[in-house]
Amino acid sequence: xxxxxxxxxxxxxxxxxxxxxxxxxxxxxxxxxxxxxxxxxxxxxxxxxxxxxxxxxxxxxxxxxxxxxxxxxxxxxxxxxxxxxxxxxxxxxxxxxxxxxxxxxxxxxxxxxxxxxxxxxxxxxxxxxxxxxxxxxxxxxxx
Numbered sequence: 487x488x489x490x491x492x493x494x495x496x497x498x499x500x501x502x503x504x505x506x507x508x509x510x511x512x513x514x515x516x517x518x519x520x521x522x523x524x525x526x527x528x529x530x531x532x533x534x535x536x537x538x539x540x541x542x543x544x545x546x547x548x549x550x551x552x553x554x555x556x557x558x559x560x561x562x563x564x565x566x567x568x569x570x571x572x573x574x575x576x577x578x579x580x581x582x583x584x585x586x587x588x589x590x591x592x593x594x595x596x597x598x599x600x601x602x603x604x605x606x607x608x609x610x611x612x613x614x615x616x617x618x619x620x621x622x623x624x625x626x627x628x629x
Contacts, residue, residue, distance in 0.1 A: 511619075513619055519540075525595060530544070531546050598615075600622055
């Protein structure tokens with residue numbers, strides 16, 4: 487196996503990665519899209535493949551995007567995999583410079599918080615929201 491690692495002179499220019507997009511399995515894409523748009527203020531950037539056959543969608547807010555797809559199986563959020571120990575329940579971490587402001591916005595929209603805004607034991611300030619399919623999203627930043 488050949489490695490690309492080496493001295494700076496040997497190493498090719500590193501391509502930049504501009505974003506990452508979680509891929510969530512959902513029960514019903516139109517319902518999930520509505521949750522992200524109406525409750526969390528995301529824009530729908532794709533739904534389809536046809537107007538009368540929507541089994542895939544993408545939502546975006548700022549630099550964060552999430553792909554949603556219905557494939558005929560139940561969603562399996564991380565919190566359901568680790569038997570309720572609470573140590574790996576997030577499905578996505580969304581970096582937010584002002585978690586207090588976003589929490590106030592979501593509160594005004596009637597969003598139910600899975601965990602309220604707080605400084606946690608990991609040195610993060612933020613809050614958690616559970617989406618329509620049980621995926622846990624953490625919105626926050628380091629303290």
